[in-house]
Amino acid sequence: MVSSNISATRAHKINDIQNLKNMKKLVMLTCYDYQMAKIFSTVGVDIILVGDSLGMVFQGDSTTKNVTMEQMLYHVEAVSKGAGNIPIVGDMPIHSYADKEIALENAQRFVEAGADAIKLEGYFPETISYLVEHGVPVQGHIGLLPQTYESFKVVGRKPEDHDRLLKEAKEIEQAGAFTLVIESIPELLGKEITELVNIPTIGIGAGKFCDGQVLVINDLLGMDPDFHPKFVKRYANLFDIISESVRAFKKEVKNGTYPEKENVYE
Numbered sequence: 098m099v100s101s102n103i104s105a106t107r108a109h110k111i112n113d114i115q116n117l118k119n120m121k122k123l124v125m126l127t128c129y130d131y132q133m134a135k136i137f138s139t140v141g142v143d144i145i146l147v148g149d150s151l152g153m154v155f156q157g158d159s160t161t162k163n164v165t166m167e168q169m170l171y172h173v174e175a176v177s178k179g180a181g182n183i184p185i186v187g188d189m190p191i192h193s194y195a196d197k198e199i200a201l202e203n204a205q206r207f208v209e210a211g212a213d214a215i216k217l218e219g220y221f222p223e224t225i226s227y228l229v230e231h232g233v234p235v236q237g238h239i240g241l242l243p244q245t246y247e248s249f250k251v252v253g254r255k256p257e258d259h260d261r262l263l264k265e266a267k268e269i270e271q272a273g274a275f276t277l278v279i280e281s282i283p284e285l286l287g288k289e290i291t292e293l294v295n296i297p298t299i300g301i302g303a304g305k306f307c308d309g310q311v312l313v314i315n316d317l318l319g320m321d322p323d324f325h326p327k328f329v330k331r332y333a334n335l336f337d338i339i340s341e342s343v344r345a346f347k348k349e350v351k352n353g354t355y356p357e358k359e360n361v362y363e
């Protein structure tokens with residue numbers, strides 16, 4: 098009973114997010130587990146994205162191309178237990194929206210697992226309008242598309258790509274998407290897209306003019322010293338902090354100072 102009430106509140110918030118364009122900046126972060134969702138819920142971010150980036154930061158692959166529906170649903174279920182009333186977007190993995198019927202079936206599985214909306218990578222306006230008609234809110238995603246691109250680089254610098262992205266953004270909006278993620282494009286193109294569409298744009302490597310920003314939480318926290326693209330700002334260095342704690346535990350176990358008196362049962 099409680100969870101269905103929470104879910105109704107979140108679904109309501111998804112609808113409200115669209116109206117926040119030009120009102121306030123949106124904060125979206127990726128999340129893959131219960132405890133992090135609980136932190137986001139305490140802080141109060143606007144949207145939680147259970148991104149297929151988990152294939153890279155959680156599973157250790159070099160791409161998102163091997164992530165499956167089952168893996169995504171597992172993480173959505175965990176996140177939904179900690180998210181409180183923060184709306185959750187589930188990221189449709191590669192092959193899960195091969196046609197619109199498959200997309201609807203999988204989107205409904207996301208909703209059953211606890212997502213309030215889904216994100217779909219690429220230019221698929223027909224699929225988006227089909228999902229929206231069937232009651233599933235959709236977040237679009239254009240620019241760099243990790244599921245299909247060969248390498249991670251800025252897109253939209255060539256005139257033909259610039260024009261294509263503007264067209265895609267408008268058609269995805271017209272198909273009924275409630276927000277649009279734009280990834281790795283020049284800042285001024287991010288501005289043009291943001292001014293062109295009436296739904297909030299959420300940028301990742303798309304500059305400061307977007308209506309909101311999203312980062313992969315592991316990048317923001319500095320979990321991997323070997324991964325530092327230009328668009329990421331590190332707000333912490335958890336790699337070092339965690340390493341220090343593990344080192345201290347190791348030392349105390351080896352020298353017998355852990356457990357201490359207060360850590361043992363009488």
Ligand code: KIV
Pocket residue numbers: 127146147148149150151188278301311312313
């Ligand atoms: O999978 C993901 O985390 C994403 C974000 C980078 C937008 O799609």
